[in-house]
Amino acid sequence: MEQNYWQRYWTTRRSRRRFLGGAAAVGAGAAGVVLVGCGDDNNSSKTPAGGSSSTPAGGASASPGASGTASGDPYANAKKGGTYKSYLTGDPPTLHPYKNLSFLTKGFAAYVYSRLMRYDTQWGKDPALLEPTGDLAEKIEPNAEGTEWVVTLRDGVKFHDIAPVSGRAMDIDDIKYSWGLMTSDTSQNRSQVAFVDSVTYPDAKTVKFTLKTPNAAFKDVLADANIFWIVPKEAESAVDLAKTPIGTGPWQMTKYTPSSGFEFAKNPNWHVAGFPLMDKVELSIIADAAQRKAQYLAGNTDASDLVSLDLADIKKGKPNTQFSSLTPQLLSFFYFDSKPDSPWNKDPRVRQAISECIDRDALNELAFDVSKIKEQGFDITVNWNNLIPAGMKRWWLDPQSKDQGDSAKFFKYDVKDAKSLLSAAGVSGFDVKFQYPAAVYGSVFDTIAQANIQYMQQIGIKANTEVQNYQSQYITQTFGGNFTGIAFGYETPFPEGGSYPIRFFTDNPLNHGHVQDAELTALAAQQQAELDPAKRKDLFNQIQQKNAEKMYYIPNQAGAGPGWVAYSPRLSGPTHLNTVPGSYGGPTEVLPFWWINS
16 A cells, blocks of 8 residues: 555545635534534643644644634634533434434534544634544554554543543443444444454553455544444443433533523533633524524524525624535435335336436525525535535536436436336336425425425326424434335435445445445445545446436435525634534534634
């Protein structure tokens, strides 16, 4: 393996769009307020990690933002104290990080728990260029082939001072217990680490991962806020984490009132010395988008997600608002039940027809107001999602490009051809149950879901719509493939592209349509093991081409356009320090390093 491969890989893998001079963790929702989607030595209080006074999580100096000084230290004038007030769009189905895949559960976990790795958010650094860095890991070292990775644990990490754990030091048994939860038969995410052959613990500070094959994204997997949280071993019998969350993260939960909200206090013993800067976080449960906007304008919250047409109202109502936007790495898609007698399983032309009946450009106008935003002077482009979301430029294949090949035709809006495909499949039209989650992903998702119903009706497919409760039905049943008919939803916004084909085409509990295609299963494994970036890109192209040929999963446009966030002018940080677009890691990787000016 080339000596400089890993550095080349980390610095070239992501791309994203920036608007209004700043970027916000829209997928993680205002730095840790989860909106959508189903991450070094501590030498001083001014050196959060890595040895540079201007880097919260990495080793390279960051450019100072508006609050920086001539010395380049953005924290030189940072104020401590105060309460950040924001929101969640609903209650997490559970507070236990391994008991549910909900984005609300994962977003909550990022307040309380730590990972072995996280992303190296830095003041002024492009979120597209973030690399995994140590969280509970002091260092991580691969062998020459990339098949063995040795993690050395950080000293002095303590759990929250809550009984029965009571502030004790984290130890190797906590890692063992957490890995057991991650890989248990009940873990729906276990497929994401199926490439790990064994984990051993040579001594009290060392964890050794032996892989079945090299994995180009291994550090990303450990940094992924969907996967591996470190919880105390006492959770096996002495404490229920669903009722009493106890971790080593930057925030300690002090209160939870279902349907009302959460309160957190900063962890004074967090292993990033001197942080968090703010004392408290308060999150209100606000499901309705109009209410979130109203609460922001009234000064009751410090942030609000927006749609593009809200911008003028917010600028008028609160002129000093900080606006941020980016295109998240977020995929919406149709998926299908696996029943052999369903029409889409008898003939792939049925799925191809459904894809062709969707007018993707019209959806972009409907959801993102592309023309109106351009008229206001903003440079906005909304691409089409493929099986890899459009925001993940590193691995995304443009379905409108010549590289998509013959399968590009199945992305084009063509009602006449769609009807011909159904006719050739022996289907003249049919009734179908169409399901999606209610009032949890925001107005863009809901608008597109409803438009999809009309598109299908154009080709004779009548949707009997079931708008499902997210917590009790969608995420626990439909998302795991236990449903009948056609479903529409968001995929988990993975920070690294390889997780998408692993989930979609391997034998795992979240292969939503129970798709069994030997060629795509093999390609999913090959991309994971391929260390050459160009060859890996070719494998991603093949995966997207071959999915489109049969449209096992039909990419849709929710998530393909920019998401907007308004931040209170009293905050410092939102336009200068953010994490990977779509990631759930904001409460750990971002929020501790923002501060309140007044």
